Amino acid sequence: MNKQEFLNALEEILELDTNTLSGAETLADIDTWDSLAFLSVIAMADEHFNIVIQGDKLEQIQSVDDLVSLVQEHLSA
Known part of the structure; x- marks a missing residue:
């Protein structure tokens, strides 16, 4: 999995501009992180x-970054 591709998909879910996320962000600090985004990440x-x-x-x-690691962990399982 390419981290940047994942970040771009996450930015789309969170309605953020492309290349906004670096990975260091805390989900709680992202205004658009809510229950709908939570479910959208699972679907994505x-x-x-x-x-x-x-x-x-x-x-x-x-x-x-924790989210990226979780997806990578699932991919390598």
């Missing part, structure tokens, strides 16, 4: 990467 991971992210795992995520 399934659609683009053919992986299923459990909601309880996603709830533990604090930063964008």
